[in-house]
Amino acid sequence: ISAGDYFFPRLLVEFARRHSGVKLDFGVCNREELLNQLTDNLTDLAIMVRPPLDMDTGSEPFAPHPYVVVAAPDHPLAARKRIPLSRLAREPFVVREKGSDTWNSMQEGFGDHLADLNIAMEIKSTETIKQAVIAGMGVSFLSAHTISSELQVGSLTVLDVQGFPLMLHWYVVHRRNKRLTPVAQAFKTFLMTDGGALIEQTIGFRPKPVARRLKSAAR
Amino acid sequence: ISAGDYFFPRLLVEFARRHSGVKLDFGVCNREELLNQLTDNLTDLAIMVRPPLDMDTGSEPFAPHPYVVVAAPDHPLAARKRIPLSRLAREPFVVREKGSDTWNSMQEGFGDHLADLNIAMEIKSTETIKQAVIAGMGVSFLSAHTISSELQVGSLTVLDVQGFPLMLHWYVVHRRNKRLTPVAQAFKTFLMTDGGALIEQTIGFRPKPVARRLKSAAR
Numbered sequence: 001i002s003a004g005d006y007f008f009p010r011l012l013v014e015f016a017r018r019h020s021g022v023k024l025d026f027g028v029c030n031r032e033e034l035l036n037q038l039t040d041n042l043t044d045l046a047i048m049v050r051p052p053l054d055m056d057t058g059s060e061p062f063a064p065h066p067y068v069v070v071a072a073p074d075h076p077l078a079a080r081k082r083i084p085l086s087r088l089a090r091e092p093f094v095v096r097e098k099g100s101d102t103w104n105s106m107q108e109g110f111g112d113h114l115a116d117l118n119i120a121m122e123i124k125s126t127e128t129i130k131q132a133v134i135a136g137m138g139v140s141f142l143s144a145h146t147i148s149s150e151l152q153v154g155s156l157t158v159l160d161v162q163g164f165p166l167m168l169h170w171y172v173v174h175r176r177n178k179r180l181t182p183v184a185q186a187f188k189t190f191l192m193t194d195g196g197a198l199i200e201q202t203i204g205f206r207p208k209p210v211a212r213r214l215k216s217a218a219r
Numbered sequence: 220i221s222a223g224d225y226f227f228p229r230l231l232v233e234f235a236r237r238h239s240g241v242k243l244d245f246g247v248c249n250r251e252e253l254l255n256q257l258t259d260n261l262t263d264l265a266i267m268v269r270p271p272l273d274m275d276t277g278s279e280p281f282a283p284h285p286y287v288v289v290a291a292p293d294h295p296l297a298a299r300k301r302i303p304l305s306r307l308a309r310e311p312f313v314v315r316e317k318g319s320d321t322w323n324s325m326q327e328g329f330g331d332h333l334a335d336l337n338i339a340m341e342i343k344s345t346e347t348i349k350q351a352v353i354a355g356m357g358v359s360f361l362s363a364h365t366i367s368s369e370l371q372v373g374s375l376t377v378l379d380v381q382g383f384p385l386m387l388h389w390y391v392v393h394r395r396n397k398r399l400t401p402v403a404q405a406f407k408t409f410l411m412t413d414g415g416a417l418i419e420q421t422i423g424f425r426p427k428p429v430a431r432r433l434k435s436a437a438r
Contacts, residue, residue, distance in 0.1 A: 009351040149368035
């Protein structure tokens, strides 16, 4: 959810621009709150990286969500190509707390190599993690959708790690038996047709083709 | 506390560089957690905008902490000089939740004019507020220490509002009867002597002299 902070307002504004008279009401909450709200029928639609798997909710991917390994631009690995995970394990790693979306995605990205990481510090805020990496405390694994300002300014760089970017997806989630209001249905359609392009335009991170080829080759 | 996320890692790294052998251990937590930790003697030093006022804790200001009103660069008020608070009250305002440091500082900055604000949306995350303002949902009141990347990139601009920037301070806080360890004492001395300059160097926001003159004139 936290990574959604970085583009979600832009999506809402664009949707409201196309549908005049729509009043915006949205909140940012953690995973547990969101799941409760869906269960209690308080939320029409949710946007998530890791949709619930029970039969009662349906979810459809509408945009790619790349995750990357970041470092300070003067980091010794910044100029290296195709860094193996075993080399990365020698660097101090700054991580989000266990249970966070970012931690769960990191588990997917590193697989069995996760246990080899040299975890130097656990920080509960993406913003502080970025500042810690900029200050030289180590490297980190973050959603590419949270670092666009830092990449533009040049205070962070994306390391060329084998198997990265890790490509996950943003899903739109709702209860399967829920009758969507016309506005909710229109917003869902808007996400499915234009969400991906708008996020890319807002965030400006486009994964390198070479990484995409690697991923297809691995399948 | 949240605004501290944006420079605190840099201070710690600089301190560790000067004192080799020091192991870093820090956390970001909310005000209530921090006050409990101070009471229970679990935390040596805390950095806060609004130190507790009871007799048991001492606090010393070590760096200025400006707060500003931000807008998207294409906002109609972006080119205006010396905007009166009454004019600002006509704009949709995006705010942090009541009880947050930012909300409390906003109360100080707007005083009686707070009730006049046209509050369009309350968002619990500084990062999302910035994105909402960039997307054109309104203007907002934020710590200048949270927006340096956006100012550099040019995605946000600081409005020239009368009486702003609001100048508060960062305080270093500890229990009065606490015997500080040599490392904690050294860190406190480091903050008092070099903290302000390092924060300014990290954050890069220097309040305009005209605003400082206004504030002195108001005293």
